[in-house]
């Protein structure tokens with residue numbers, strides 16, 4: 689049953705056979721005059737393998753250029769949004785605008801931003 693001298697040969701033949709058949713069919717089609725069919729089929733295969741890869745990397749490139757990751761200026765919650773877009777913080781509900789690299793608070797008209805100052809209290813001990 690084993691007509692091959694090496695043990696690997698039958699396995700190699702099994703893997704080679706479909707490729708040889710494919711090449712033979714393509715050669716035959718080209719010989720008959722259906723080379724255009726083979727070419728258009730190959731074009732479709734290349735098209736449908738290359739386009740998703742290009743789209744994937746293109747989208748990734750676009751996202752890295754247009755996504756802003758930062759912290760909410762009010763509660764320091766991590767936020768992710770597209771550049772120049774306005775989002776509501778999921779943690780505190782404050783509406784913030786994504787700048788070029790950070791998030792800025794969108795203050796509604798009439799709002800005055802007040803800087804809070806912490807005053808240290810000293811305990812007075814009565815003896």
Ligand SMILES: [Zn+2]
Nearest residue numbers: 760763777780
């Ligand atoms: Zn927040």
